[in-house]
Amino acid sequence: MIAVGDSARSVETSGVPHPLSRPGETKHFTLEGSDELEAHLERTCQQVLARVRRLIPERKLEGLLVGGGYGRGEGGVLKTEAGDRPYNDLELYVFLRGNNFVNQRRYQAPLHELGKRLSPPAGVEVEFKVLSVAKLRRSPSSMFYYDLVAGHHRLWGEESLLSGCGHHRAAERIxxxxxxxxxxxxxxxxxxxxxxxxxxxxxxxxxxxxxxxxxxxxxxxxxxxxxxxxxxxxxxxxxxxxxxxxxxxxxxxxxxxxxxxxxxxxxxxxxxxxxxxxxxxxxxxxxxxxxxxxxxxxxxxxxxxxCPFDSARDYALSSVNKCPETSGWRNALLNLRTFQLSVQLNPGSWRYPRERVLHALAWLLWQREESEESELLRCVGRELRVVVRSFSDAVAAYTAFWRQFS
Structure with a gap:
Protein backbone atom coordinates (compact mmCIF):
# COMPACT_ATOMS: atom_id res chain seq x y z
CA MET A 1 0.00 0.00 0.00
CA ILE A 2 1.84 3.09 -1.26
CA ALA A 3 1.12 6.75 -0.57
CA VAL A 4 -0.88 8.69 -3.11
CA GLY A 5 0.02 12.35 -2.39
CA ASP A 6 0.78 14.83 -5.17
CA SER A 7 3.44 17.11 -3.69
CA ALA A 8 5.31 19.26 -6.18
CA ARG A 9 8.92 18.62 -6.99
CA SER A 10 10.02 21.80 -8.78
CA VAL A 11 13.18 23.45 -7.50
CA GLU A 12 15.34 26.39 -8.36
CA THR A 13 18.81 25.74 -9.65
CA SER A 14 20.40 28.22 -7.25
CA GLY A 15 19.64 29.31 -3.71
CA VAL A 16 16.92 27.70 -1.65
CA PRO A 17 14.25 25.98 -3.76
CA HIS A 18 10.54 26.67 -3.55
CA PRO A 19 8.57 24.80 -0.85
CA LEU A 20 6.43 21.78 -1.58
CA SER A 21 2.87 22.59 -2.51
CA ARG A 22 1.14 20.90 0.41
CA PRO A 23 1.66 18.71 3.49
CA GLY A 24 0.46 15.14 4.02
CA GLU A 25 1.50 12.07 2.07
CA THR A 26 4.28 12.28 -0.48
CA LYS A 27 5.13 10.30 -3.59
CA HIS A 28 8.80 11.11 -3.62
CA PHE A 29 11.58 11.10 -1.03
CA THR A 30 13.79 14.01 -2.16
CA LEU A 31 13.52 17.29 -4.00
CA GLU A 32 16.63 16.97 -6.15
CA GLY A 33 17.52 13.29 -6.14
CA SER A 34 17.99 11.37 -9.37
CA ASP A 35 15.46 8.83 -10.59
CA GLU A 36 17.96 6.14 -9.60
CA LEU A 37 18.08 7.40 -6.01
CA GLU A 38 14.29 7.60 -5.82
CA ALA A 39 14.05 4.03 -7.14
CA HIS A 40 16.64 2.85 -4.61
CA LEU A 41 14.70 4.40 -1.74
CA GLU A 42 11.43 2.94 -3.01
CA ARG A 43 12.99 -0.54 -3.25
CA THR A 44 14.42 -0.15 0.22
CA CYS A 45 11.02 0.80 1.60
CA GLN A 46 9.36 -2.18 -0.04
CA GLN A 47 12.04 -4.45 1.43
CA VAL A 48 11.42 -2.87 4.82
CA LEU A 49 7.69 -3.44 4.48
CA ALA A 50 8.14 -7.08 3.49
CA ARG A 51 10.43 -7.77 6.46
CA VAL A 52 8.16 -5.95 8.90
CA ARG A 53 5.16 -7.96 7.70
CA ARG A 54 7.12 -11.15 8.30
CA LEU A 55 8.00 -10.04 11.81
CA ILE A 56 4.63 -8.67 12.93
CA PRO A 57 1.27 -10.48 12.52
CA GLU A 58 -1.10 -8.72 10.13
CA ARG A 59 -3.74 -8.46 12.85
CA LYS A 60 -1.28 -6.33 14.85
CA LEU A 61 0.16 -4.19 12.05
CA GLU A 62 -2.04 -1.13 11.59
CA GLY A 63 0.32 1.06 9.58
CA LEU A 64 3.90 1.74 8.49
CA LEU A 65 5.01 5.29 7.70
CA VAL A 66 8.28 6.81 6.56
CA GLY A 67 8.90 9.96 8.58
CA GLY A 68 11.82 12.36 8.78
CA GLY A 69 13.19 14.20 5.78
CA TYR A 70 12.56 11.38 3.32
CA GLY A 71 8.99 10.98 4.54
CA ARG A 72 8.35 14.69 3.94
CA GLY A 73 9.93 14.60 0.48
CA GLU A 74 12.91 16.69 1.58
CA GLY A 75 15.51 14.00 2.22
CA GLY A 76 19.18 14.76 1.77
CA VAL A 77 20.91 13.93 -1.52
CA LEU A 78 24.64 13.25 -1.33
CA LYS A 79 26.28 13.89 -4.71
CA THR A 80 29.10 11.43 -5.45
CA GLU A 81 31.07 10.38 -8.52
CA ALA A 82 29.03 7.18 -8.52
CA GLY A 83 25.75 9.09 -8.53
CA ASP A 84 23.26 10.36 -5.96
CA ARG A 85 23.26 8.62 -2.58
CA PRO A 86 20.98 8.88 0.47
CA TYR A 87 22.44 10.62 3.50
CA ASN A 88 19.89 10.94 6.32
CA ASP A 89 18.61 8.13 8.50
CA LEU A 90 15.54 6.35 7.15
CA GLU A 91 12.95 6.73 9.92
CA LEU A 92 10.14 4.15 10.01
CA TYR A 93 7.10 4.41 12.29
CA VAL A 94 5.36 1.11 12.99
CA PHE A 95 1.75 1.52 14.16
CA LEU A 96 0.53 -1.51 16.10
CA ARG A 97 -2.88 -2.36 17.51
CA GLY A 98 -3.13 -2.93 21.22
CA ASN A 99 -1.30 -1.58 24.26
CA ASN A 100 1.60 0.63 23.17
CA PHE A 101 3.77 -0.21 26.19
CA VAL A 102 3.35 -3.95 25.68
CA ASN A 103 4.00 -3.60 21.95
CA GLN A 104 7.19 -1.65 22.57
CA ARG A 105 8.46 -4.27 25.01
CA ARG A 106 7.72 -7.05 22.54
CA TYR A 107 8.66 -5.58 19.18
CA GLN A 108 11.10 -2.66 19.62
CA ALA A 109 14.17 -4.87 20.12
CA PRO A 110 13.44 -7.18 17.14
CA LEU A 111 12.76 -4.13 14.98
CA HIS A 112 16.05 -2.61 16.12
CA GLU A 113 17.87 -5.76 15.02
CA LEU A 114 16.00 -5.69 11.73
CA GLY A 115 17.09 -2.11 11.20
CA LYS A 116 20.73 -3.10 11.67
CA ARG A 117 20.39 -5.80 9.02
CA LEU A 118 18.64 -3.51 6.56
CA SER A 119 21.00 -0.56 6.97
CA PRO A 120 23.98 -1.78 4.86
CA PRO A 121 21.99 -2.39 1.66
CA ALA A 122 20.02 0.82 2.27
CA GLY A 123 23.21 2.85 2.49
CA VAL A 124 21.91 4.71 5.56
CA GLU A 125 20.78 3.84 9.07
CA VAL A 126 17.30 2.31 9.14
CA GLU A 127 15.50 3.12 12.39
CA PHE A 128 12.14 1.92 13.71
CA LYS A 129 9.84 3.37 16.34
CA VAL A 130 6.76 1.58 17.65
CA LEU A 131 3.61 3.71 18.02
CA SER A 132 -0.13 3.28 18.29
CA VAL A 133 -2.78 5.39 16.62
CA ALA A 134 -4.70 5.53 19.90
CA LYS A 135 -1.71 7.02 21.70
CA LEU A 136 -1.13 9.51 18.90
CA ARG A 137 -4.75 10.66 19.05
CA ARG A 138 -4.69 11.33 22.78
CA SER A 139 -1.16 12.80 22.98
CA PRO A 140 -0.72 16.57 23.32
CA SER A 141 0.82 18.57 20.50
CA SER A 142 4.57 18.31 19.98
CA MET A 143 7.04 19.08 17.21
CA PHE A 144 7.75 15.37 16.74
CA TYR A 145 4.10 14.44 16.21
CA TYR A 146 3.44 17.50 14.06
CA ASP A 147 6.30 16.64 11.70
CA LEU A 148 5.12 13.03 11.40
CA VAL A 149 1.43 13.74 10.84
CA ALA A 150 1.96 16.74 8.55
CA GLY A 151 4.41 15.00 6.21
CA HIS A 152 5.01 11.28 5.70
CA HIS A 153 5.18 8.50 3.11
CA ARG A 154 2.64 5.73 3.79
CA LEU A 155 3.86 2.20 3.10
CA TRP A 156 1.07 0.30 4.83
CA GLY A 157 -2.28 1.11 6.36
CA GLU A 158 -5.61 2.61 5.44
CA GLU A 159 -5.85 6.11 4.04
CA SER A 160 -7.73 7.02 7.21
CA LEU A 161 -4.90 5.76 9.44
CA LEU A 162 -4.28 9.15 11.06
CA SER A 163 -7.89 10.26 11.33
CA GLY A 164 -8.53 11.87 14.69
CA CYS A 165 -5.01 13.33 14.78
CA GLY A 166 -5.94 16.74 13.37
CA HIS A 167 -4.63 18.60 16.40
CA HIS A 168 -1.13 17.46 15.43
CA ARG A 169 -1.44 19.35 12.12
CA ALA A 170 -1.70 22.73 13.86
CA ALA A 171 1.86 24.03 14.14
CA GLU A 172 0.72 27.03 16.17
CA ARG A 173 -0.24 24.61 18.96
CA ILE A 174 3.32 23.36 19.42
CA CYS A 307 12.68 34.88 34.39
CA PRO A 308 15.90 36.80 33.67
CA PHE A 309 19.02 34.69 33.10
CA ASP A 310 22.24 36.61 32.51
CA SER A 311 24.56 33.69 31.79
CA ALA A 312 24.71 29.93 31.39
CA ARG A 313 25.94 29.72 34.98
CA ASP A 314 23.01 31.80 36.20
CA TYR A 315 20.63 29.51 34.31
CA ALA A 316 22.19 26.29 35.61
CA LEU A 317 22.18 27.45 39.23
CA SER A 318 18.70 28.96 39.17
CA SER A 319 16.06 27.13 41.21
CA VAL A 320 13.33 28.12 38.74
CA ASN A 321 11.41 25.07 37.54
CA LYS A 322 12.63 24.53 33.96
CA CYS A 323 9.79 22.12 33.08
CA PRO A 324 6.70 23.70 34.68
CA GLU A 325 4.39 22.06 32.14
CA THR A 326 5.01 18.61 33.64
CA SER A 327 3.09 16.80 36.38
CA GLY A 328 4.73 16.68 39.81
CA TRP A 329 3.47 13.24 40.77
CA ARG A 330 4.46 11.77 37.41
CA ASN A 331 7.89 13.33 37.84
CA ALA A 332 8.19 11.75 41.28
CA LEU A 333 7.45 8.31 39.84
CA LEU A 334 9.90 8.89 37.00
CA ASN A 335 12.62 10.01 39.40
CA LEU A 336 11.96 6.99 41.59
CA ARG A 337 12.38 4.70 38.60
CA THR A 338 15.50 6.55 37.40
CA PHE A 339 17.34 7.09 40.69
CA GLN A 340 15.62 4.47 42.86
CA LEU A 341 15.56 4.99 46.62
CA SER A 342 18.11 7.80 46.65
CA VAL A 343 15.51 10.19 45.26
CA GLN A 344 13.32 10.05 48.36
CA LEU A 345 15.42 12.60 50.22
CA ASN A 346 15.98 14.80 47.18
CA PRO A 347 13.91 18.01 47.05
CA GLY A 348 14.09 17.83 43.26
CA SER A 349 12.08 14.61 43.18
CA TRP A 350 9.02 16.55 41.96
CA ARG A 351 10.95 18.02 39.02
CA TYR A 352 11.09 16.45 35.57
CA PRO A 353 14.52 14.79 35.05
CA ARG A 354 15.04 16.70 31.79
CA GLU A 355 15.76 19.74 33.95
CA ARG A 356 18.99 18.01 34.96
CA VAL A 357 19.90 17.62 31.29
CA LEU A 358 19.31 21.33 30.69
CA HIS A 359 21.50 22.30 33.64
CA ALA A 360 24.30 19.87 32.81
CA LEU A 361 24.34 21.01 29.18
CA ALA A 362 24.70 24.63 30.26
CA TRP A 363 27.74 23.70 32.34
CA LEU A 364 29.41 21.45 29.77
CA LEU A 365 28.89 23.48 26.60
CA TRP A 366 29.09 27.05 27.83
CA GLN A 367 30.81 27.13 31.23
CA ARG A 368 33.86 24.99 30.64
CA GLU A 369 36.19 27.91 30.01
CA GLU A 370 34.43 30.08 32.57
CA SER A 371 34.67 27.73 35.56
CA GLU A 372 37.26 25.83 37.53
CA GLU A 373 37.30 22.20 36.41
CA SER A 374 36.60 20.96 39.93
CA GLU A 375 33.49 23.13 40.19
CA LEU A 376 32.24 22.10 36.74
CA LEU A 377 32.66 18.38 37.46
CA ARG A 378 31.05 18.72 40.86
CA CYS A 379 28.03 20.57 39.46
CA VAL A 380 27.56 18.18 36.54
CA GLY A 381 27.94 15.19 38.85
CA ARG A 382 25.35 16.63 41.22
CA GLU A 383 22.87 17.15 38.39
CA LEU A 384 23.35 13.67 36.92
CA ARG A 385 23.81 12.01 40.33
CA VAL A 386 27.09 10.36 39.36
CA VAL A 387 30.74 10.82 40.24
CA VAL A 388 32.75 12.26 37.34
CA ARG A 389 36.51 12.69 37.46
CA SER A 390 37.19 14.22 34.05
CA PHE A 391 35.46 16.18 31.33
CA SER A 392 35.18 13.06 29.17
CA ASP A 393 33.55 11.23 32.10
CA ALA A 394 31.08 14.09 32.41
CA VAL A 395 30.20 14.01 28.70
CA ALA A 396 29.75 10.22 28.84
CA ALA A 397 27.42 10.52 31.83
CA TYR A 398 25.56 13.35 30.15
CA THR A 399 25.14 11.33 26.94
CA ALA A 400 23.57 8.42 28.80
CA PHE A 401 21.18 10.70 30.69
CA TRP A 402 20.32 12.75 27.59
CA ARG A 403 19.35 9.60 25.68
CA GLN A 404 16.75 8.84 28.33
CA PHE A 405 15.17 12.29 28.45
CA SER A 406 15.77 13.93 25.09
Missing part, protein backbone atom coordinates in the same frame (compact mmCIF):
# COMPACT_ATOMS: atom_id res chain seq x y z
CA UNK A 175 4.24 24.54 22.95
CA UNK A 176 7.23 26.73 23.67
CA UNK A 177 8.90 23.97 25.66
CA UNK A 178 9.33 22.13 22.34
CA UNK A 179 11.58 24.95 21.12
CA UNK A 180 13.72 24.46 24.22
CA UNK A 181 13.76 20.71 23.62
CA UNK A 182 14.91 21.27 20.03
CA UNK A 183 17.72 23.56 21.19
CA UNK A 184 18.68 21.10 23.92
CA UNK A 185 19.09 18.30 21.39
CA UNK A 186 20.97 20.33 18.79
CA UNK A 187 23.22 21.99 21.37
CA UNK A 188 23.92 18.50 22.70
CA UNK A 189 25.10 17.76 19.18
CA UNK A 190 27.48 20.71 19.51
CA UNK A 191 28.79 19.23 22.75
CA UNK A 192 29.37 15.84 21.13
CA UNK A 193 31.04 17.54 18.17
CA UNK A 194 33.37 19.40 20.53
CA UNK A 195 34.41 16.11 22.09
CA UNK A 196 35.29 14.73 18.64
CA UNK A 197 37.26 17.86 17.82
CA UNK A 198 39.38 17.37 20.94
CA UNK A 199 40.28 13.74 20.23
CA UNK A 200 43.94 12.97 19.54
CA UNK A 201 43.01 11.34 16.24
CA UNK A 202 40.65 13.20 13.93
CA UNK A 203 39.46 11.16 10.96
CA UNK A 204 37.29 12.07 7.95
CA UNK A 205 34.45 10.23 9.72
CA UNK A 206 34.89 12.57 12.69
CA UNK A 207 34.92 15.59 10.39
CA UNK A 208 31.67 14.43 8.79
CA UNK A 209 30.11 13.96 12.24
CA UNK A 210 31.13 17.47 13.27
CA UNK A 211 29.98 19.04 9.99
CA UNK A 212 26.60 17.33 10.28
CA UNK A 213 26.02 18.50 13.83
CA UNK A 214 27.06 22.05 13.04
CA UNK A 215 24.54 22.11 10.20
CA UNK A 216 21.79 20.70 12.42
CA UNK A 217 22.43 23.49 14.92
CA UNK A 218 22.32 26.10 12.17
CA UNK A 219 18.89 24.87 11.12
CA UNK A 220 17.58 24.45 14.65
CA UNK A 221 18.40 27.98 15.78
CA UNK A 222 16.01 29.48 13.25
CA UNK A 223 13.44 26.73 13.78
CA UNK A 224 13.39 27.46 17.52
CA UNK A 225 12.61 31.12 16.87
CA UNK A 226 9.79 30.19 14.49
CA UNK A 227 8.36 27.83 17.11
CA UNK A 228 8.49 30.58 19.72
CA UNK A 229 6.25 32.72 17.51
CA UNK A 230 3.93 29.92 16.38
CA UNK A 231 5.36 29.99 12.83
CA UNK A 232 6.97 26.56 12.56
CA UNK A 233 6.25 24.52 9.42
CA UNK A 234 6.90 20.91 8.38
CA UNK A 235 8.88 21.99 5.29
CA UNK A 236 12.38 23.35 5.91
CA UNK A 237 11.97 25.44 2.74
CA UNK A 238 8.80 27.09 3.99
CA UNK A 239 10.42 27.63 7.38
CA UNK A 240 13.26 29.57 5.79
CA UNK A 241 10.80 31.67 3.80
CA UNK A 242 8.94 32.48 7.02
CA UNK A 243 12.15 33.22 8.89
CA UNK A 244 13.25 35.75 6.29
CA UNK A 245 9.94 37.62 6.54
CA UNK A 246 9.49 37.37 10.32
CA UNK A 247 9.23 40.75 12.03
CA UNK A 248 10.80 40.58 15.45
CA UNK A 249 9.04 42.57 18.18
CA UNK A 250 12.38 43.54 19.69
CA UNK A 251 15.85 44.44 18.46
CA UNK A 252 18.11 41.42 18.84
CA UNK A 253 21.80 41.68 17.93
CA UNK A 254 21.99 38.04 16.87
CA UNK A 255 18.90 37.94 14.64
CA UNK A 256 20.64 38.41 11.27
CA UNK A 257 23.12 35.67 12.18
CA UNK A 258 20.29 33.25 12.95
CA UNK A 259 18.77 33.97 9.53
CA UNK A 260 22.11 33.54 7.76
CA UNK A 261 22.90 30.27 9.49
CA UNK A 262 19.40 28.94 8.81
CA UNK A 263 19.98 29.34 5.07
CA UNK A 264 23.16 27.27 5.40
CA UNK A 265 21.34 24.68 7.50
CA UNK A 266 18.59 24.27 4.91
CA UNK A 267 21.16 23.95 2.14
CA UNK A 268 23.03 21.22 4.01
CA UNK A 269 19.82 19.36 4.85
CA UNK A 270 18.85 19.12 1.19
CA UNK A 271 22.36 18.91 -0.27
CA UNK A 272 24.65 17.34 2.35
CA UNK A 273 28.32 17.08 1.56
CA UNK A 274 31.41 15.45 2.94
CA UNK A 275 34.05 18.15 3.02
CA UNK A 276 37.71 17.96 3.90
CA UNK A 277 37.57 20.83 6.40
CA UNK A 278 40.47 21.04 8.81
CA UNK A 279 40.06 20.56 12.52
CA UNK A 280 41.00 24.21 13.07
CA UNK A 281 38.36 25.47 10.64
CA UNK A 282 35.69 23.31 12.23
CA UNK A 283 36.71 24.50 15.68
CA UNK A 284 36.27 28.12 14.60
CA UNK A 285 32.79 27.40 13.27
CA UNK A 286 31.96 25.43 16.40
CA UNK A 287 32.93 28.33 18.65
CA UNK A 288 30.85 30.74 16.58
CA UNK A 289 27.76 28.54 16.73
CA UNK A 290 28.18 27.74 20.42
CA UNK A 291 28.31 31.45 21.22
CA UNK A 292 25.25 32.15 19.08
CA UNK A 293 23.48 29.19 20.65
CA UNK A 294 23.99 30.60 24.14
CA UNK A 295 22.50 33.96 23.18
CA UNK A 296 19.48 32.25 21.66
CA UNK A 297 19.15 29.85 24.60
CA UNK A 298 19.06 32.63 27.18
CA UNK A 299 16.59 34.67 25.08
CA UNK A 300 14.26 31.70 24.67
CA UNK A 301 14.38 30.62 28.31
CA UNK A 302 13.79 34.16 29.54
CA UNK A 303 10.75 34.28 27.28
CA UNK A 304 9.48 30.81 28.18
CA UNK A 305 9.99 30.95 31.94
CA UNK A 306 9.47 34.70 32.40
Missing amino acids: PLCEATRLLMNRCSGLLFARERLECAEFSPVDADFVERNLAKAQLAFGDAVLTAFGRYHWSCLERHKRLKSLKMPEALPWWSEVQRHHFSGVDFKLRPRRVAASRAALLDRHEELSSLGLQLWLWLERRRLN
